[in-house]
Amino acid sequence: MVTTLFCRRCAVWFADEILPDVFGSPTFNSINLFSLVRVGSRSDSAPCTSSAALQSNQTGGLCCWCETNVLLSGRTQIGEKSLFTKELENALEKNEVDLVVHSLKDLPTTLPSGFTIGAVxxxxxxxxAVVLHPKHLxxxxxxxxxxxxxxxxxxxxxxxxxxRFPQLLFKDIRGNLNTRLKKLDEKDDYAAIVLAAAGLRRMGWDDRIGQILRPEDCMYAVGQGALAVEVRARDADILEMVSVxxxxxxxxxxxxxxxFLRRLEGGCSVPVxxxxxxxxxxxxxxxxxxxxxxxxxxxxxxxxxxxxxDKRVQRVGVTASGVPGGAQDGAERLGEDLANLLLSKGAKEILTVARQLNDAR
Incomplete structure (x- = not known):
């Protein structure tokens, strides 16, 4: 089998994390799969990095890569991270790739028609996680x-x-993980930066983590730390392949x-x-x-x-065979019920003001 992979580091991740599970599973033996499996992911993203180096023979076939090119403004825009998914979804829609790997927190809660999350x-x-300037280690x-x-x-x-920490000052910092760490280390502008622990660990930078923030200090973003595989909803073979x-x-x-986030009508960058x-x-x-x-x-x-x-349907964009349908129904209702509770207490007003103030910056 020839495996064509988009994104060089994604090739390593796919070979290390996906191929052994999929090709070694009982389900895979019953699938008449394509001769090519094409995978898309952001070229600078942690989802496609879980090995230190790329070795051409790890993929068992041809390996090529492409990059997404998305320009963002200097200020945080509500929902801006959906821009990261657009180019990849365009490739999926045009049948240029068979599946796309995302950080789940980057995916909107409502996916474009015809797409589904085939695996989480x-x-x-x-x-x-807190990453400290060398002088504050x-x-x-x-x-x-x-x-x-x-x-x-x-x-x-x-x-x-x-x-939580009113004695500290907080300032925007932009760029991918490499860029942010460079800004921290090479200048004296920041005493520390705060990043997702999962992203640091997938890049092999566990040693940079100086502190893991507890929920009472800082709760995390919806979907943070999870990887999602997005596919075309009609591709039964690919859906079955990735379901394992x-x-x-x-x-x-x-x-x-x-x-919860969908009911609040929030995006990836709202203060939720x-x-x-x-x-x-x-x-x-x-x-x-x-x-x-x-x-x-x-x-x-x-x-x-x-x-x-054993029900199987799509919930919040996720098609999860092998996960009890009743449990999925309960999870979805839980998120909606909690959002409704907060909305009844004034959550909509808080988020509306947050959007207005952010747009005015």
Whole structure:
């Protein structure tokens, strides 16, 4: 079999993480698969990096790559991350690739017609991490000097951390992971920056993590830490092939989170945060909305039983065979119910003001 992969680092990730599971599964033996499987992903993204180096023989065939080219403005725009997915979805629609790998937090909760999330892989640590300037190694956000400048590109992080650490200053920082780390290390503009722990770990930079933020300090973004495989909904063979990659617990947690965000009519960059966990067949979802400066917020927690049955439908853009349909229904209702609770307390007004203030910056 020849495997054509778009994005050089994605080739390594696909060979290491996907091929062994798919080709070694009982399901794969029954599939009459294409002679070419073409995978798309952002060329600078952590989803396509889980090995230190590319070796041409790892893919078992031809390996080529392409890049996405998306220009963003210097300020945070509500929903801007959907731009990262557009070019890849265009390639999927034109049949230039067979599947696309995303960070799930970059995917809108409503996908374009004809697309579905065919697999959600086991979640990495979803929490945020603090990376310190070399001169502050050993410190935490609690112990940094007063008025230290913390870099973050996220409205969600800034809103929560401003409330939790009022003695610190927060400033935008732009670029991919390499660029942000370079800005931190080579200049004295920032005492620390805050990034997703999962992205750092997938790039092999665990040693840069100085602190993992607890939920009481900073809850994470919807879908953070999870990788999603987007496919054409009509491609039954590809759907069946990638379905073996689903991690049931991650699927349920992310369905609840995405349903929560969708009901709030939020995007990837609104100040909305979540925390989920599964314990004793119960799915717990904590969700919150914030004003831009963190001074106004709403937060609550709900739970539901994750029951088992064999229904298979699409929920919040996710088609998850092998994950109990009743549990998926419960997860989706949980997210919607929690969002409705916060909306009844004034969440819409908080988010509306946040959008208006952000647009005016």
């Amino acid at each position: 892989l086991k979640r990495e640590n979803p929490h945020d 050993g410190r935490t956000l609690e112990t940094l000097p007063e008025s230290s400048v913390i870099g973050t590109s996220s409205l969600r992080r800034a809103a929560q951390l401003k409330k 990659l689903h991690d049931p617990e991650t699927v349920l947690r992310c369905i609840a989170e995405r349903a 945060a979540v925390h989920t966990e599964v314990k004793n067949s119960q799915l717990y979802l904590t969700g919150a909305v914030f004003s831009l400066d963190g001074s106004d917020s709403l937060k609550d927690t709900m739970q539901t039983s994750v029951a088992a049955d």
